[in-house]
Amino acid sequence: MTATLSLSSLSVALSGDPRRRLLRSVDLEVARGEVHGLVGESGAGKSMIGRTVFGILPRAVGILGGTVAFEGKDLLSRTELRHLRGREMALIPQDPLTALNPSRRIGAQLTDRLVKVLGTPRKTADARALTLLDEVQIRDPDRVMKSFPHELSGGMRQRVLIAEAFAAEPKLIVADEPTTALDVTVQKRILGLIKAMQERHGAALLFVTHDMGVVAKITQAMTVLYGGLVVEHGRTEDILAGPKSAYTKALLEATPRYDRPDDALRPVSPVTIAAIAEDVAAADRAFLDHAR
Amino acid sequence: MRLFEAQALSVSVPDLNAKRLLRPAPRIDILHALTFAIEAGSCVGIVGESGSGKSTLGRTLVRLMAPTGGTLRFDGADITHLDEEALRPLRRDLQVIFQDPASSLNPRRTVGAIVEAPLKVHGLDNPSARAREALDAVGLSAGFSSRYPHELSGGQRQRVGIARAIALRPRFIFADEIVSGLDTSTQAQVIALLKTLRRDLNLTMAFVSHDLSVVRHLCDQLIVMSAGRIIEQGETGAIFDHPHHPETRALKAAIPLPEIDPEWLQA
Numbered sequence: 001m002t003a004t005l006s007l008s009s010l011s012v013a014l015s016g017d018p019r020r021r022l023l024r025s026v027d028l029e030v031a032r033g034e035v036h037g038l039v040g041e042s043g044a045g046k047s048m049i050g051r052t053v054f055g056i057l058p059r060a061v062g063i064l065g066g067t068v069a070f071e072g073k074d075l076l077s078r079t080e081l082r083h084l085r086g087r088e089m090a091l092i093p094q095d096p097l098t099a100l101n102p103s104r105r106i107g108a109q110l111t112d113r114l115v116k117v118l119g120t121p122r123k124t125a126d127a128r129a130l131t132l133l134d135e136v137q138i139r140d141p142d143r144v145m146k147s148f149p150h151e152l153s154g155g156m157r158q159r160v161l162i163a164e165a166f167a168a169e170p171k172l173i174v175a176d177e178p179t180t181a182l183d184v185t186v187q188k189r190i191l192g193l194i195k196a197m198q199e200r201h202g203a204a205l206l207f208v209t210h211d212m213g214v215v216a217k218i219t220q221a222m223t224v225l226y227g228g229l230v231v232e233h234g235r236t237e238d239i240l241a242g243p244k245s246a247y248t249k250a251l252l253e254a255t256p257r258y259d260r261p262d263d264a265l266r267p268v269s270p271v272t273i274a275a276i277a278e279d280v281a282a283a284d285r286a287f288l289d290h291a292r
Numbered sequence: 293m294r295l296f297e298a299q300a301l302s303v304s305v306p307d308l309n310a311k312r313l314l315r316p317a318p319r320i321d322i323l324h325a326l327t328f329a330i331e332a333g334s335c336v337g338i339v340g341e342s343g344s345g346k347s348t349l350g351r352t353l354v355r356l357m358a359p360t361g362g363t364l365r366f367d368g369a370d371i372t373h374l375d376e377e378a379l380r381p382l383r384r385d386l387q388v389i390f391q392d393p394a395s396s397l398n399p400r401r402t403v404g405a406i407v408e409a410p411l412k413v414h415g416l417d418n419p420s421a422r423a424r425e426a427l428d429a430v431g432l433s434a435g436f437s438s439r440y441p442h443e444l445s446g447g448q449r450q451r452v453g454i455a456r457a458i459a460l461r462p463r464f465i466f467a468d469e470i471v472s473g474l475d476t477s478t479q480a481q482v483i484a485l486l487k488t489l490r491r492d493l494n495l496t497m498a499f500v501s502h503d504l505s506v507v508r509h510l511c512d513q514l515i516v517m518s519a520g521r522i523i524e525q526g527e528t529g530a531i532f533d534h535p536h537h538p539e540t541r542a543l544k545a546a547i548p549l550p551e552i553d554p555e556w557l558q559a
Contacts, residue, residue: 041475042446154342183342183502184546191548192557210475213548217556237552254480255550258508258532265484265509268477 002072004172004204005030005053009066011287012052016062018291022048024228024283025066030172030221035198035205037219037236039212039251045228046208050174053206054091055081070172086117090165092175092194096157100149106160107145113167132163135200136193155186159193166197173198174206179214191218212255216240224248227280246272295367295464295496296330296353302361303352322348324520325362330513332463335490335497337511337528339504339543344517346500350466353498354386355379367463384414387457391469393449397441403427404437407456414460426459427452429492430485447478451485458489464496471506483510504547508532516540 007028014020023045030036038046051057052068053075068075070089075081090113093099100109107129114125126145133141136159149157158178165173175194179187195218198205207219215222215236223233224245232245243249250268257263304319311317323345330336330353338346351357352364355371364372371382390396397406407426411419427436430451441449450470457465467486471479483506489495501507507514507528514531516524516539523537535541545559 041477184504185341185542188546188548188557195557211548212476212550216550216552217548240550240552251476252550254477256480256483256503256505256509257549258505258544258547259549261508261529261532265480267480267484 037215037222040225300362337507340517387462
């Protein structure tokens with residue numbers, strides 16, 4: 001069966017310069033209905049993947065090669081992308097405050113996608129928005145519809161954006177660190193909510209995070225990135241039980257655990273970083289040779 | 293020895309949203325009659341949900357906020373109602389490391405100047421040598437002195453914040469969510485650094501965090517807060533082994549450990 005999302009040897013680079021790649025021949029497959037974790041530290045290229053999928057790369061970043069496909073349809077084609085974005089694919093952004101327009105009511109922002117993209121009649125859209133707010137466990141959906149973003153807490157705003165993402169029944173959702181700005185108890189509720197919504201609506205979910213704990217709790221498969229290079233990928237269970245890459249292993253050892261207070265927290269060692277930098281350099285040499 | 297002692301410590305602020313013209317604003321209570329002590333040389337983790345008063349408590353300890361009730365003693369002396377003038381000699385002993393190093397470091401000054409500034413304010417001799425020593429202790433080599441904050445990574449910036457605090461050789465440091473914005477590996481480095489500094493400088497610390505795993509690794513004492521009240525306090529290990537309050541249990545249960553547990557999301 002065709003994967004919901006598949007990236008094949010995708011390379012993007014600053015000013016389209018092959019020597020300044022940000023994603024280094026990335027392969028990634030998200031199966032239908034799967035929750036796939038995209039893990040790495042800052043600068044690993046996690047968000048860059050999400051942005052490529054949605055065609056919202058920064059101006060200075062160009063695509064060098066490779067393919068990005070949604071159910072076999074080419075997402076690098078603007079016409080395909082325009083048709084799929086907002087209908088078949090949706091994004092849950094990291095920061096709910098900047099993603100919502102401060103001067104418009106929640107109701108208007110929630111129904112934009114339905115009314116403007118899908119042409120749903122106003123009344124149907126409003127009713128749908130209320131149902132969605134109810135699904136994300138907002139207790140007083142009528143009041144929230146009339147509220148402005150600043151009147152809601154961080155957790156509430158993130159719920160609104162989750163409801164928004166599911167509005168058009170997309171088949172793929174990309175969540176870009178949706179819980180990093182929240183405190184742990186709210187994070188747990190939001191994760192539970194995203195998972196429940198994903199299951200109820202049968203969407204595939206690409207979940208970007210730097211937190212190994214979050215990956216363990218919500219994903220079935222995962223891809224670990226470093227410097228735009230895929231370091232390891234596979235079933236989450238297998239990777240956590242026995243990481244094959246020294247880098248993944250080091251990341252796990254750097255994660256504090258309250259149940260192992262006596263384990264020394266080891267930052268990723270310079271040796272591991274040097275080894276991985278060598279892999280990155282080797283990948284670049286191969287890429288440049290091939291380009292010639 | 294008890295470095296801090298708080299008796300029925302309360303903090304309230306005026307609620308300006310509810311203020312009516314020509315009338316005093318009603319007060320909102322942020323901290324409700326907290327009683328606790330901090331032993332010299334200990335590291336106290338202050339945990340709780342957002343809005344529980346963790347940061348307010350920390351800020352009150354270093355007297356960036358004034359208590360409105362109860363008493364606060366530092367090293368035996370009552371500092372509850374000291375004014376700015378009287379607090380000045382204490383400022384050197386009570387230091388803060390802020391959550392966001394990007395906004396707590398002056399972007400127009402070099403790292404060296406940033407760390408030297410408080411040393412000069414307090415009129416200490418050899419400020420540049422002391423700054424150098426502090427930067428050394430946090431693992432930033434001599435080359436960093438002439439750099440600006442924007443040229444540094446998040447972890448390096450946080451180290452500058454730590455260096456600025458320890459350069460004064462304070463007796464107490466309040467660290468407000470200082471590792472939550474860092475990458476896993478950088479976080480591990482900063483935690484290791486704080487452990488070493490605590491040991492070498494015999495520091496007393498209050499460490500505010502919502503990540504109980506970090507607190508478990510760093511702090512020997514724990515204060516759990518909820519809605520401005522202390523709901524549980526004591527030795528970290530004991531509270532983790534037997535959390536009494538349901539909210540403490542919820543905080544602990546909310547930490548995602550990196551292992552598969554299908555029940556976790558439902559629980």
